[in-house]
Amino acid sequence: MENISKGLVYFLYVVAFVLLNIMYLIYLERKFSAFLQQRPGPNRVGPRGLMQTLVDVVKLFSKEDIIPEKADRWVFRLASLLVMVPALLVYVVLPFGKNMVIADLNLGLFYFLAVASLSSVFVLMAGWGSRNKFSLLGGMRVVAQVISYEIPMIFSLLGIVMLSGSLKMTEIVSAQSKVWFVFLQPVAFVIYFIAATAELNRGPFDLPEGEQEIIAGPFTEYSGIRYIMFYMAEYTHMIAVSALATTLFLGGPSGPVLPSWLWFILKTYFMILLFMLVRWTFPRIRLDHMMNFNWKYLIPISLANILLTGIGIQIFQLMKG
Amino acid sequence: MVAEQQNNGLHTEEMTLNFGPQHPSTLGVYQAILTLNGEYLVNVENVIGYLHRGMEKIAESRTYAQFVPYTDRLDYLSGMLNELGYVLAVEKLAGITVPERAEYLRIIMGELQRIASHMVFLGSMALDINGFSAWMYLFRDREKVLDLFEMVSGNRITTSYMRIGGVCYDLPDEFVPALNKFFSGMDKNFDEYDRIITGNEIFRARTQGVGVISGEKALAYGLTGPNLRASGVDMDLRRDTPYGIYPRFDFKVITGKNGDCFDRWMMRIGEMKESMKIIKQALQQIEDGPVLTKVPRVLKPPSGAVYHQIEGSKGALGYYLASDGSDKPYRLHIHAPSFVNIGAFPEMAKGGTIQDAVVILASLDPVLGEIDR
Numbered sequence: 108m109e110n111i112s113k114g115l116v117y118f119l120y121v122v123a124f125v126l127l128n129i130m131y132l133i134y135l136e137r138k139f140s141a142f143l144q145q146r147p148g149p150n151r152v153g154p155r156g157l158m159q160t161l162v163d164v165v166k167l168f169s170k171e172d173i174i175p176e177k178a179d180r181w182v183f184r185l186a187s188l189l190v191m192v193p194a195l196l197v198y199v200v201l202p203f204g205k206n207m208v209i210a211d212l213n214l215g216l217f218y219f220l221a222v223a224s225l226s227s228v229f230v231l232m233a234g235w236g237s238r239n240k241f242s243l244l245g246g247m248r249v250v251a252q253v254i255s256y257e258i259p260m261i262f263s264l265l266g267i268v269m270l271s272g273s274l275k276m277t278e279i280v281s282a283q284s285k286v287w288f289v290f291l292q293p294v295a296f297v298i299y300f301i302a303a304t305a306e307l308n309r310g311p312f313d314l315p316e317g318e319q320e321i322i323a324g325p326f327t328e329y330s331g332i333r334y335i336m337f338y339m340a341e342y343t344h345m346i347a348v349s350a351l352a353t354t355l356f357l358g359g360p361s362g363p364v365l366p367s368w369l370w371f372i373l374k375t376y377f378m379i380l381l382f383m384l385v386r387w388t389f390p391r392i393r394l395d396h397m398m399n400f401n402w403k404y405l406i407p408i409s410l411a412n413i414l415l416t417g418i419g420i421q422i423f424q425l426m427k428g
Numbered sequence: 429m430v431a432e433q434q435n436n437g438l439h440t441e442e443m444t445l446n447f448g449p450q451h452p453s454t455l456g457v458y459q460a461i462l463t464l465n466g467e468y469l470v471n472v473e474n475v476i477g478y479l480h481r482g483m484e485k486i487a488e489s490r491t492y493a494q495f496v497p498y499t500d501r502l503d504y505l506s507g508m509l510n511e512l513g514y515v516l517a518v519e520k521l522a523g524i525t526v527p528e529r530a531e532y533l534r535i536i537m538g539e540l541q542r543i544a545s546h547m548v549f550l551g552s553m554a555l556d557i558n559g560f561s562a563w564m565y566l567f568r569d570r571e572k573v574l575d576l577f578e579m580v581s582g583n584r585i586t587t588s589y590m591r592i593g594g595v596c597y598d599l600p601d602e603f604v605p606a607l608n609k610f611f612s613g614m615d616k617n618f619d620e621y622d623r624i625i626t627g628n629e630i631f632r633a634r635t636q637g638v639g640v641i642s643g644e645k646a647l648a649y650g651l652t653g654p655n656l657r658a659s660g661v662d663m664d665l666r667r668d669t670p671y672g673i674y675p676r677f678d679f680k681v682i683t684g685k686n687g688d689c690f691d692r693w694m695m696r697i698g699e700m701k702e703s704m705k706i707i708k709q710a711l712q713q714i715e716d717g718p719v720l721t722k723v724p725r726v727l728k729p730p731s732g733a734v735y736h737q738i739e740g741s742k743g744a745l746g747y748y749l750a751s752d753g754s755d756k757p758y759r760l761h762i763h764a765p766s767f768v769n770i771g772a773f774p775e776m777a778k779g780g781t782i783q784d785a786v787v788i789l790a791s792l793d794p795v796l797g798e799i800d801r
Contacts (some may be wrong), residue, residue, distance in 0.1 A: 128653055128711065136790070140560070140561070143561050144560075144561050144564035144565070144568075145564070145565075145568060146564065146568075158431050240445050241445075244467070244782070247466075310558060311630055313558065314783075318453075319452055319453040319555065319556045319558060319786050320453070320783050320786050321555075321782070322451070322452065322780045363442070387560065387561050388561060388624065389559075389628065389630055390554070390557035390558050390559040390562075390625065390628060390630050390631050390634065391552075391558035391634075392633070392634075393633065393634055393783050393784070394634055394781060
């Protein structure tokens, strides 16, 4: 009983952390893109526009909750409610600092990947339930994209698992005490980064929400608070994916001088800025090119990476004696 | 072909999708009724007319001089060129000659407007491939051209600068230094466009070999301007049927080879550079003098009809003017290049994906103000 209540309290901490981060991530994204495009960005509400997101959220809260007449009401509603669940659940296994992990599962990495991939179901529900042709096309694109990019993502992480010999997050972190895995597995890092961009539906893989083609994809019919939910889920997911990259490739919360949780946040924000840089400089890829790129390049390369890692480990062990 | 393979053994249905008139990438209130097989387009139907304002009819109840501001609203991205075409037609009808300096000013403004219009083209096509930053870069630079227009005419978009018999104002003192500053910055800017979008691998994959139209077919559809030249047909009214003082300038007519979206893109960049060359020559040759000739207060051209066409930013922009000897046109017809260009869109888009269609539409550079008039 005590364990459960402790877990719940931790989870509330995580929710607070995530929500606070999202608020300023949206602001950061807008400021960062403004910086890239040589314009000032939001600067009206509060000092340097810092309160902009808050005001935007308040505005969206006050909007009418419109459900299209022909929509599948339950699916439509459930999708917007449930989409945050997997996005938040993945935080359970992330080590935010030394001894700062809610549940250090033996199958931590596996748990993360399995739960994270659930969110595509809810996006598909949104696309299907809206009964809007643009939403439907967006929903189809989500499934096609997320399912195919999941494969190279998992393959690229297998190299990490082989090196650390564990799926437990804390053990993967401690395996990096000498050298970060990004130096041992650079190919895997690049593949993970590309596949994660696709999983997040961010540019250049933002086909499911391709504004210029299908308005807002599955979210076309959503308004007000329901729209916020999808928006928040997207950013929650982005923080989680960046945090996972930090844990697996950048040595997690370890670092000199500064406290471990600060290192973790700094590294996570470095990853987030990388995602933003890519999003604001690349145009959108075409659907068939995206598929080709995945099946013809990413998957073979990630398989070769696994093979090379295996050979490398064998050679290392032979040399060691 | 692709569609048939996908249908193998599965029951699928075609879907009709109303693409517009309210849609982020229809560049105005254009509607296309798409018949889709999954992501692939089976049929495309053009629907236009949402922006019809009856321009040609309005002209019949306005005097010749009063209609000049209306032409700004045709293709609202190239007001100067629309005015130029109209006043040239009226001058041809009434037999008015224009002072030398005004001729040069017209060329300078017209070519600046071409640069501004092509910048919007590049920006909006980049935006349709989600090159949001590239769009911002191009609009940043277009602002500088609009600033120049504001200096000289007081307005940025609907300039009303051309007059029958010349132009309305001479250049202010600060104009030439500002223009030179803009030009010296452009070399760096072209480099920036190359790096942020033209050289991008994804951009090339999205545009090369997409929306191909052969030179023959382009001629058959009546395409003009950059869209025709991109298909390899060497035709430019500035050189072929010179008007104004264009023969005095040395410039190249840029042509493409493949007639795909990428060629149409590169065309515009090349044309911007050529326009800059023309303006530089004009600035060297221009001499002091009056900018407006004496035109009777109430202009009554002799009865008759003329057709005059110029090389607009989107293609051959023609004005057919019929006069019955009164102070108002008896009939005005506007041959709008965008109207003709968009006719080729269904055939070019068929068989591709929705994503291709968006790029092809943008690459044709249609402006709805001109299509619907």
